[in-house]
Amino acid sequence: MKVLVAVKRVIDYNVKIRVKPDNSDVDLTNVKMAMNPFCEIAVEEAVRLKERGVASEVVAVTVGPKAAQEQLRTALALGADRAIHVETDEKVESLAVAKLLQKVVDEEQPQLVILGKQAIDTDNNQTGQMLAALTGLPQGTFASEVKVEGDKLRVTREIDGGLQTVELSLPAIVTTDLRLNEPRYAKLPDIMKAKKKPLATKTPAELGVEVASKVTLLKVEPPAERQGGIKVGSVDELVDKLKNEAKVIS
Amino acid sequence: MSILVLAEHHDGQLSPATAHVVAAAQQIGGDIDVLVAGENVAAVAEAATKLDGITRVRVADNAVYAHQLAEPLGALLAALADDYSHVLAPASTTGKNVLPRLAALKGVSQLSDVIGVESVDTFRRPIYAGNAIATVQSADPLKVITVRTSAFEAVAEGNSAPIEAVDTVVDNALSAFVGEELAQSERPELGAARVVISGGRGMGSGENFQLLEGIADKLGAAIGASRAAVDAGFVPNDMQVGQTGKIVAPELYIAVGISGAIQHLAGMKDSKVIVAINKDEEAPIFQVADYGLVADLFEALPELEQKL
Ligand SMILES: Cc1cc2nc3c(=O)[nH]c(=O)nc-3n(C[C@H](O)[C@H](O)[C@H](O)COP(=O)(O)OP(=O)(O)OC[C@H]3O[C@@H](n4cnc5c(N)ncnc54)[C@H](O)[C@@H]3O)c2cc1C
Numbered sequence A: 001m002k003v004l005v006a007v008k009r010v011i012d013y014n015v016k017i018r019v020k021p022d023n024s025d026v027d028l029t030n031v032k033m034a035m036n037p038f039c040e041i042a043v044e045e046a047v048r049l050k051e052r053g054v055a056s057e058v059v060a061v062t063v064g065p066k067a068a069q070e071q072l073r074t075a076l077a078l079g080a081d082r083a084i085h086v087e088t089d090e091k092v093e094s095l096a097v098a099k100l101l102q103k104v105v106d107e108e109q110p111q112l113v114i115l116g117k118q119a120i121d122t123d124n125n126q127t128g129q130m131l132a133a134l135t136g137l138p139q140g141t142f143a144s145e146v147k148v149e150g151d152k153l154r155v156t157r158e159i160d161g162g163l164q165t166v167e168l169s170l171p172a173i174v175t176t177d178l179r180l181n182e183p184r185y186a187k188l189p190d191i192m193k194a195k196k197k198p199l200a201t202k203t204p205a206e207l208g209v210e211v212a213s214k215v216t217l218l219k220v221e222p223p224a225e226r227q228g229g230i231k232v233g234s235v236d237e238l239v240d241k242l243k244n245e246a247k248v249i250s
Numbered sequence B: 001m002s003i004l005v006l007a008e009h010h011d012g013q014l015s016p017a018t019a020h021v022v023a024a025a026q027q028i029g030g031d032i033d034v035l036v037a038g039e040n041v042a043a044v045a046e047a048a049t050k051l052d053g054i055t056r057v058r059v060a061d062n063a064v065y066a067h068q069l070a071e072p073l074g075a076l077l078a079a080l081a082d083d084y085s086h087v088l089a090p091a092s093t094t095g096k097n098v099l100p101r102l103a104a105l106k107g108v109s110q111l112s113d114v115i116g117v118e119s120v121d122t123f124r125r126p127i128y129a130g131n132a133i134a135t136v137q138s139a140d141p142l143k144v145i146t147v148r149t150s151a152f153e154a155v156a157e158g159n160s161a162p163i164e165a166v167d168t169v170v171d172n173a174l175s176a177f178v179g180e181e182l183a184q185s186e187r188p189e190l191g192a193a194r195v196v197i198s199g200g201r202g203m204g205s206g207e208n209f210q211l212l213e214g215i216a217d218k219l220g221a222a223i224g225a226s227r228a229a230v231d232a233g234f235v236p237n238d239m240q241v242g243q244t245g246k247i248v249a250p251e252l253y254i255a256v257g258i259s260g261a262i263q264h265l266a267g268m269k270d271s272k273v274i275v276a277i278n279k280d281e282e283a284p285i286f287q288v289a290d291y292g293l294v295a296d297l298f299e300a301l302p303e304l305e306q307k308l
């Protein structure tokens, strides 16, 4: 079966962001960019399915600027067979990404699409669910285990109270949670080989999708700073402060 | 303005989250309906009628809505949404699972994890793990919103709103519920607790979380964890606090053996009072802690339990 994996280029998760002085957005100049961590997990899961002989082909797709090809090359180095770049310099919201991915799904007809559960820049947690709705497919979100069983997919999901297992008909959409797997690192020879793997480029116009959003970003502000606190010298002092200063325990 | 709030419920009980979402709906203003969807949910609907500020409770009680799977619930919401200007749900795993599906079925965007209502179409929400707060305005005819419950005070319960049955039944051949493994705990829910005490990798093992239990008992606290503690298998996933786990804002948050990575801070830095216990005085958690204790947790915790 064919597996499609959606990867997003985002700020590296270790970087502490700054807000632009004019409050128009976050300042991303000269900031280290990387593949969204949940997308790394998505690629890893697809590659493992291939290694186990369950998947026959792994196709990575991204929507973003030219530079997002770096993340596609990473996916190829990690084991994807080919890549599709939907190139645009515009800011593309989750709904438009889902519409573009829907077109790619129409063309590629994968049996399984794996996305991250959340992009760590927008913290949206919605693209996979939206893609499932648009394609009319079932969704296994926040997956911590995925098993293909004949023409069904068994997905264990991380939910607020613990774990839930659902069975989905295939084709299906899955979004990854952190504990689905531990992604590997790309090895140098694989990085070299990835440069020769096929990478196709398309535009939103070619796919017939209007990417403009009805949501306007009015401003971006830093969160309220916490006042720096104090260090206490002992457990006694801590208990005293909590009782008599903060008054949060009695 | 007409607002539909999707009720959160488990095991025949209305979750406290719903009252917080109704509070957000009140800030938008307008008629507020609460939708209870599930199987055998009469008691949940009854509990929902008490929520202050709501106009009515709509109940879709059918086996197809059992376990609130996204496919049937999304279709149900899409069938009802035309009567509303806004659909709101808590930013719980259920809300996050279902609402984007509704939004896409209606061809509109979804606003995730809203923490502030500026007007009927303008909202504030955290981005980049809470390191920035975005103010966004939506021109969509239907606003689909998940609400960060810790950002809104719950409404009181003095109402007796009428109940109306919803007969819409949808098919679901796409997905089926197989099973659930839910954590059993006598303690308050993480999201609703007045005090939370969390352990990190520094706890060293699952057994050592017992050191937190005695303190949690004395304070009526919920117990949380960092991702590192969950990944190491010390505790189950539902205890994870952070950007990609649960968001909490209790009166008192005690972080033990947690370094304070931005992803963890994203889940707890709106707590009223933060205490950190860590043996490394350089740990970033001390930058957000009101009271920091530089100490070995294996010495500090037993002493703390004893002195409370
Ligand atoms: C996409 C993504 C999402 C993430 N989401 C989350 C999330 O939701 N929540 C989350 O928590 N993390 C999340 N993380 C992980 C996060 O980046 C950190 O790795 C994690 O929070 C570290 O956990 P920790 O503080 O317990 O461990 P460490 O960073 O290893 O810190 C352990 C601390 O314990 C202290 N310690 C050790 N022994 C003792 C002792 N005997 N007494 C006192 N102190 C002691 C040490 O000094 C140290 O400060 C995410 C990461 C990624 C990439």
Ligand SMILES: Nc1ncnc2c1ncn2[C@@H]1O[C@H](COP(=O)(O)O)[C@@H](O)[C@H]1O
Residues within 6 Å of the ligand: A006, A007, A008, A009, A036, A038, A039, A042, A061, A062, A063, A064, A092, A094, A097, A114, A115, A116, A117, A118, A119, A120, A122, A123, A124, A125, A126, A127, A128
């Ligand atoms: N621009 C994009 N290109 C490719 N995939 C994306 C893009 N945006 C989001 N996704 C996918 O959707 C997941 C969830 O993103 P979000 O819903 O934006 O939080 C990501 O982990 C990706 O798998």
